[in-house]
Amino acid sequence: MKSEERAGTSKGTTPRHTPGYVTPPERGLAGAEMRDVDPVPRFRIGEVAARIGLSLRSIRYYEETGLITPSARTSGGFRMYSEVDVQRLLTIMQMKPLGFTLERMREILADLDVLRDPDGxxxxxxxxxxxxxxxxxxxxxxxxxxxxxxxxxxxxxxxxxxxxxxxxxx
The missing domain is CATH 1.10.287 (Helix Hairpins)
Known part of the structure; x- marks a missing residue:
């Protein structure tokens, strides 16, 4: 595992003390707020994990199951996520404890994507x-x-x- 991907995953570390950490909103952005979010990939998986309090394994699992796709990869193969991707992960984090199946989460995320698609x-x-x-x-x-x-x-x-x-x- 690369050191960048381990960041923020050990128990007892507080992500708030990570340089550049921004406290995640209690709920993800929606609607008009999402239109103003920068879609350019800027964060590595470890940065995202530390920022929103999600394990690296969970993020990778959501990628494997098709709930999220990194916006880009570096030439070295690092996953790169945009703020839009981070908001999508926050939405997934809200749905999980509500008992939604992976398939239902995919459907909901797809519907949200349709609403935000300017070409739809x-x-x-x-x-x-x-x-x-x-x-x-x-x-x-x-x-x-x-x-x-x-x-x-x-x-x-x-x-x-x-x-x-x-x-x-x-």
Whole structure:
């Protein structure tokens, strides 16, 4: 493994202390914000990993599965990523804990790509927009369900606290 690719991967190191580190946004950029992002490849894989807190192996895995493709490679074979690529990885990081399959992630990323493609057709954009709008509605419904589950869990925990307080050490 090349030293550039090992950067920021050891446990206990804080990427914030890495020169040039920029705290990643809590969520990736979207829509109009993405149009202003520099698409020129500027970052090696280790720099990206350190910046967003993702392992080198995860980035390579996402490449192997077709979720991301480095924008370029140096003459020495180093993967080079643009800010657009970094934002794509942040989107993947958000989808992963939500239980999306790799195939579903590919579909969502493809729809986002269609929306951002200045050469895309209006029909393709409408279809992608419709699918993403449906997904957004599903996510909002899931948030409502989770809020209800959280409320029930809070009430149950409170009830258990009361029961345990009534019979300490029993």
């Amino acid at each position: 057709t209006d029909e393709a954009r409408r279809e992608a927009h419709s699918r993403l709008d449906d997904l957004n509605s599903e996510m909002h419904a899931a948030l409502v369900d989770l809020a209800q589950q959280l409320e029930i869990a809070t009430q149950f925990t409170s009830r258990l606290d009361d029961e345990l307080a009534e019979f300490p050490g029993a």
